[in-house]
Each structure stands twice: as C-alpha cells, then as structure tokens.
Amino acid sequence: MATYPHYEAALRSMRAFDFDDLVLVPARALKTKEELHQKWSTRFRYLMVDEFQDSNAIQLEIVKLLAPSTLGSKAAVVANFPLK
Numbered sequence: 001m002a003t004y005p006h007y008e009a010a011l012r013s014m015r016a017f018d019f020d021d022l023v024l025v026p027a028r029a030l031k032t033k034e035e036l037h038q039k040w041s042t043r044f045r046y047l048m049v050d051e052f053q054d055s056n057a058i059q060l061e062i063v064k065l066l067a068p069s070t071l072g073s074k075a076a077v078v079a080n081f082p083l084k
Helices: 004-015 017-033 035-042 057-066
Strands: 045-047 073-076
Touching: 017 035, 035 045, 035 057, 045 057
Parallel strands: 045 073
Antiparallel strands: none
C-alpha cells in the first residue's frame, strides 16, 4: 500500500498544505499566472533574504520572480558562512 497518495488525498480533503507545498505552490503560481506575477513583482522595491545559505533552488526562484532586474528592484541576501 502506497502511503503518499493517501497523505496527499488527506491534505486535499482538509484544504491543507505541507511545507513543500508552501514553497512550490507560490513558485508555480508566480511562474504561470502573469497577473499574479505582475502584482507581486511590482509591489516590492527591495527584498532582503536572511539565512540565504539555507535556501533551496525553488526559494531562489521565488526571490528572482519577486525582484526582477528589469524593474530596477534590488535583492539583498544575508548568509552565515564560517570563516576559515
């Protein structure tokens, strides 16, 4: 018996998201819904991402979608890398 399909069905029945969905759903929406992308990509002039070293590729994509360089927006990242 496969557990994951039951898990996904339970989430849908409760209209709930798990952590992955909280990242994937907005990223997909920003990529596929131009009106939504325009609304949010023009809303912020500056973005600051803390703990950038813990970000994954999808989270980076969201940052890029929200701070497009064509609008003159700026994104700043803060990372905590050990000095050697």
